[in-house]
Amino acid sequence: MGQVISLGAKTGSPANIDALLALTATDMAAVNTAILARAVSHVELIPELAQHLINSGGKRLRPMLTVASGRLCGYDGENHIKLAASVEFMHTATLLHDDVVDESHLRRGRVAARTLWGNEASVLVGDFLLGQAFKMMVEVGSLEALDVLSSAAAIIAEGEVMQLTTARQLATTEDDYLAVINAKTAALFSAAAEVGAIVADRPAGERAALRSYGRNLGLAFQLIDDALDYSGAEDELGKSVGDDFREGKITLPIVLAYRRGSEVDRKFWKRTLEKGDRGDKDLAHAIDLLNRHGALDATVERARHFGAIAVDALGIFPDGDYKPALSDAVNFAINRRG
Amino acid sequence: MGQVISLGAKTGSPANIDALLALTATDMAAVNTAILARAVSHVELIPELAQHLINSGGKRLRPMLTVASGRLCGYDGENHIKLAASVEFMHTATLLHDDVVDESHLRRGRVAARTLWGNEASVLVGDFLLGQAFKMMVEVGSLEALDVLSSAAAIIAEGEVMQLTTARQLATTEDDYLAVINAKTAALFSAAAEVGAIVADRPAGERAALRSYGRNLGLAFQLIDDALDYSGAEDELGKSVGDDFREGKITLPIVLAYRRGSEVDRKFWKRTLEKGDRGDKDLAHAIDLLNRHGALDATVERARHFGAIAVDALGIFPDGDYKPALSDAVNFAINRRG
Numbered sequence: 001m002g003q004v005i006s007l008g009a010k011t012g013s014p015a016n017i018d019a020l021l022a023l024t025a026t027d028m029a030a031v032n033t034a035i036l037a038r039a040v041s042h043v044e045l046i047p048e049l050a051q052h053l054i055n056s057g058g059k060r061l062r063p064m065l066t067v068a069s070g071r072l073c074g075y076d077g078e079n080h081i082k083l084a085a086s087v088e089f090m091h092t093a094t095l096l097h098d099d100v101v102d103e104s105h106l107r108r109g110r111v112a113a114r115t116l117w118g119n120e121a122s123v124l125v126g127d128f129l130l131g132q133a134f135k136m137m138v139e140v141g142s143l144e145a146l147d148v149l150s151s152a153a154a155i156i157a158e159g160e161v162m163q164l165t166t167a168r169q170l171a172t173t174e175d176d177y178l179a180v181i182n183a184k185t186a187a188l189f190s191a192a193a194e195v196g197a198i199v200a201d202r203p204a205g206e207r208a209a210l211r212s213y214g215r216n217l218g219l220a221f222q223l224i225d226d227a228l229d230y231s232g233a234e235d236e237l238g239k240s241v242g243d244d245f246r247e248g249k250i251t252l253p254i255v256l257a258y259r260r261g262s263e264v265d266r267k268f269w270k271r272t273l274e275k276g277d278r279g280d281k282d283l284a285h286a287i288d289l290l291n292r293h294g295a296l297d298a299t300v301e302r303a304r305h306f307g308a309i310a311v312d313a314l315g316i317f318p319d320g321d322y323k324p325a326l327s328d329a330v331n332f333a334i335n336r337r338g
Numbered sequence: 339m340g341q342v343i344s345l346g347a348k349t350g351s352p353a354n355i356d357a358l359l360a361l362t363a364t365d366m367a368a369v370n371t372a373i374l375a376r377a378v379s380h381v382e383l384i385p386e387l388a389q390h391l392i393n394s395g396g397k398r399l400r401p402m403l404t405v406a407s408g409r410l411c412g413y414d415g416e417n418h419i420k421l422a423a424s425v426e427f428m429h430t431a432t433l434l435h436d437d438v439v440d441e442s443h444l445r446r447g448r449v450a451a452r453t454l455w456g457n458e459a460s461v462l463v464g465d466f467l468l469g470q471a472f473k474m475m476v477e478v479g480s481l482e483a484l485d486v487l488s489s490a491a492a493i494i495a496e497g498e499v500m501q502l503t504t505a506r507q508l509a510t511t512e513d514d515y516l517a518v519i520n521a522k523t524a525a526l527f528s529a530a531a532e533v534g535a536i537v538a539d540r541p542a543g544e545r546a547a548l549r550s551y552g553r554n555l556g557l558a559f560q561l562i563d564d565a566l567d568y569s570g571a572e573d574e575l576g577k578s579v580g581d582d583f584r585e586g587k588i589t590l591p592i593v594l595a596y597r598r599g600s601e602v603d604r605k606f607w608k609r610t611l612e613k614g615d616r617g618d619k620d621l622a623h624a625i626d627l628l629n630r631h632g633a634l635d636a637t638v639e640r641a642r643h644f645g646a647i648a649v650d651a652l653g654i655f656p657d658g659d660y661k662p663a664l665s666d667a668v669n670f671a672i673n674r675r676g
Contacts, residue, residue, distance in 0.1 A: 171543030171654070173550040174647050205509030212511040259653025298646070305643040308636070309512050315597025316509070 017332045019325040020068060027067040027081060028060065034085035038132045049113050049125045053092050056110050061221075061329075062192045063088040069196020069210050072322035079199045082136040083145055087192045089133035090149065094156055094188075096126035101160065102247060109240070145195045152191035159183025168274050170258050170266070172250050181222045182215070189218030209313045213326065216310035221333045223303035226251040227296045230287050232338045242283045248273050252302065253295040260293035300334070307334045355670045357663040358406060365405040365419060366398065372423035376470045387451050387463045391430050394448050399559075399667075400530045401426040407534020407548050410660035417537045420474040421483055425530045427471035428487065432494055432526075434464035439498065440585055447578070483533045490529035497521025506612050508596050508604070510588050519560045520553070527556030547651045551664065554648035559671045561641035564589040565634045568625050570676045580621045586611050590640065591633040598631035638672070645672045 039050035063084035070080035098104070099112045100119045106112055114122040130153065137146050163180050166172045193214030197207040229244040230253055244251050250273060258269050268285065272278045290296050307330045317323050377388035401422035408418035436442070437450045438457045444450055452460040468491065475484050501518050504510045531552030535545040567582040568591055582589050588611060596607050606623065610616045628634050645668045655661050 169543075171541075171546060173546045173651055175550040175553060175651075176546065203509075205507075208509060208511045208514065212513040215513060256650055256653075259650050261653075298650070301646070302643065305640065308639070312594055312597050312636070313511055313513075315594075315599075 017325075017329050019321070020064065020329050023071070023321055023325050024064050024067050027071070027084070028064060030078075030081045031060070031063050031067065031084045031088070034081055034136070035088055038085060038089070038136065039129070041128065045117065045121055046125055046128055049117050049121060050092070050129065052110075052113055052116070053095065053107075056107065058091075060088060062091050062188055065189060065192040065214055065217075066196050068322055068326055069193045069214075070199050071196075072210075072317055072320075072326065073197050073200035073202045073206060075196070075200035077199070079140045079142070080196060082140050083149075083195045083199060084192075086133040086136045086149060087188065087195075089129045089136075090153060090156075091188060093126040093129040093133070096122045096129070098160070101164070104247065106243075140199070142195075142198055145198045148191045148194050148198065152187045155183045155187040159187070166250065168248055168276070169250060170254070170269055170274055172255055174252065174255055177250070177252055177255055178219070181219060185222040186215045186218030189221070190215035193217075205316065209316050212313040213310045216306040216313065217330055217333060219306040220303040220310065220330065223252055223299050223306070224334055224336065226253055227299040227303070228336075228338060229253075230290050231296055241287075245272070245283050245286055246278070248276050248278075252299045253290050256298050257290050257293045257295040260295065261289060265289055265293075303334055307331070355663075355667050357659070358402065358667050361409070361659055361663050362402050362405050365409070365422070366402060368416075368419045369398070369401050369405065369422045369426070372419055372474070373426055376423065376427070376474065377467070379466065383455065383459055384463055384466055387455050387459060388430070388467065390448075390451055390454070391433065391445075394445065396429075398426060400429050400526055403527060403530040403552055403555075404534050406660055406664055407531045407552075408537050409534075410548075410655055410658075410664065411535050411538035411540045411544060413534070413538035415537070417478045417480070418534060420478050421487075421533045421537060422530075424471040424474045424487060425526065425533075427467045427474075428491060428494075429526060431464040431467040431471070434460045434467070436498070439502070442585065444581075478537070480533075480536055483536045486529045486532050486536065490525045493521045493525040497525070504588065506586055506614070507588060508592070508607055508612055510593055512590065512593055515588070515590055515593055516557070519557060523560040524553045524556030527559070528553035531555075543654065547654050550651040551648045554644040554651065555668055555671060557644040558641040558648065558668065561590055561637050561644070562672055562674065564591055565637040565641070566674075566676060567591075568628050569634055579625075583610070583621050583624055584616070586614050586616075590637045591628050594636050595628050595631045595633040598633065599627060603627055603631075641672055645669070 035054060039054055040047050066084035066087050067080050070083075095107060096113055099107055099114050100122050104112050105115050112122075113125070117125075134146075134150070137149055159180055159182070162183060166176055166180060190211050191214070193210040194207055197210045226244070229251070230241060232241060254269065254273065258266060261269070268282075268289070272282050272286065310330045311327050314323055314327055373392060377392055378385050404422040404425050405418050408421075433445060434451055437445055437452050438460050442450050443453050450460075451463070455463075472484075472488070475487055497518055497520070500521060504514055504518060528549050529552070531548040532545050535548045564582065567589070568579060570579060592607065592611065596604060599607070606620075606627070610620050610624065648668045649665050652661055652665055
């Protein structure tokens with residue numbers, strides 16, 4: 001199960017984020033300290049639940065974008081650390097709320113917080129983290145950064161609502177789906193990168209370039225996630241093949257396979273995803289259909305398009321260590337196997 | 339001058355719209371009759387100026403989308419003719435107003451209306467045509483079609499204003515530029531296709547599919563226009579190579595070449611496009627830079643992405659004559675040489 005998607009970075013850049021990890025190691029350690037310091041509360045449940053998520057081993061790609069963008073813009077202060085921690089808290093809050101909405105039992109291969117502590121606690125601790133995120137932003141004192149991050153928070157919530165209305169709808173178009181992931185995923189990537197330029201007090205053109213870099217990286221990242229859900233290597237990050245299918249999610253591979261398929265195929269998709277009537281052998285058949293219609297390859301192709309836009313967006317910045325590292329991160333996002 | 343862009347339709351579909359032209363010939367003759375009937379007025383200047391534009395030989399791609407979409411949806415009435423004529427009037431009005439804003443002297447290789455009759459007449463006759471367009475829509479009596487087309491009219495105007503604010507700004511990102519052409523060009527393509535499904539009283543999924551088809555075809559169409567402006571065959575449609583450069587327009591090839599270029603290149607773009615200081619040899623150098631940095635090829639690649647989305651959007655419709663013809667129209671838009 002899980003076919004190997006042939007990717008091969010066209011640019012010849014390495015498909016890893018080693019350079020970015022090395023460049024941001026010191027900053028990210030400081031971000032980690034800030035996160036741990038702010039996930040505390042005298043209400044016992046809060047640190048307990050927050051730690052569960054914080055320790056569950058995400059890549060921290062979003063806060064890494066903030067610190068790397070700040071450094072790319074020549075920033076040498078400390079405010080990017082708090083903004084990066086805010087970005088991660090916003091992301092964590094979204095995950096908590098998402099799991100409640102999606103009724104998920106697993107998150108990154110671990111039992112979801114809501115399964116251990118219940119929906120109410122997950123919703124409220126999410127709100128707490130969002131509050132802490134805004135407190136840190138206020139401490140930084142940049143109204144522009146607050147504007148960008150609070151706008152992103154609103155857009156993310158809008159995206160969730162949008163997704164509720166398109167859920168289980170095979171009529172969802174590719175444009176509709178792109179609008180959802182633009183809000184749900186790309187908005188935070190975009191804001192995370194843009195505030196790096198804001199904290200460094202750089203002109204509008206550089207802000208816009210990083211906003212565009214983040215947005216398009218986010219879109220590429222999410223589309224590859226969607227493809228990997230039907231084809232990725234198991235065990236990395238704890239995600240297993242077929243999670244989206246088991247949750248009845250309409251992602252781009254499904255949108256494409258549905259449109260490219262026969263009437264018989266469409267009946268299969270309607271039964272399994274719209275009606276939620278899924279049996280043991282259905283995942284294998286779904287993967288077979290996705291491959292037969294080139295839906296996974298096409299999803300990767302679409303991701304490449306956004307990746308190319310992200311790389312071009314960086315063009316205006318001076319050469320140095322951060323620019324190629326951020327460019328490699330795009331290739332990594334597209335070429336990863338899990 | 340004008341390098342040949344190697345395109346080669348990947349799908350093997352013919353890169354022409356012969357099938358679409360043949361299928362819509364009768365309907366388009368009726369659209370033409372409606373257009374001529376509605377471009378009349380007792381105010382002498384109006385028909386004179388309107389005829390100038392109407393006879394100037396556009397492809398009438400937008401109204402063709404409306405009639406073909408209606409037929410694709412199985413419509414067998416007459417209302418799609420008036421809606422198609424409305425779409426063409428909206429487009430014509432936009433051209434008139436555009437020429438005033440851009441201070442253009444040529445349009446489709448002919449002297450622009452504003453050069454012959456002045457700016458005031460161009461603005462007002464544009465308003466007249468827009469009024470006639472809405473009158474025809476009202477006669478059709480579909481509030482849904484009115485909603486879609488009037489929304490498009492508002493978005494087009496917004497796009498024009500957006501372009502004013504980004505004009506001569508080399509800091510314009512690819513996302514900014516895509517937002518502009520999404521509004522200026524793709525919104526009308528999108529509405530033109532969607533009203534075909536509305537007039538045929540088809541469900542929301544088919545409306546959304548045609549909306550997506552039109553939007554992405556429009557984006558692909560505009561991006562290829564942008565590339566052809568620096569590389570196309572002369573004499574077709576009267577456009578000549580370098581028009582955008584001579585008008586100082588920031589299009590996607592420029593956005594990319596600016597980002598991919600050296601500091602010396604950027605000084606060249608700033609002088610010629612931001613400051614408007616252009617000499618005789620500058621166009622040749624601009625084309626050389628665009629080619630050297632692969633900016634034209636990349637623009638065509640971006641267009642292919644949108645074209646692929648447009649083709650996939652049609653997937654839900656039953657096979658027949660119109661579906662492959664509309665699919666071929668996408669390949670035509672991408673592979674044309676002028």
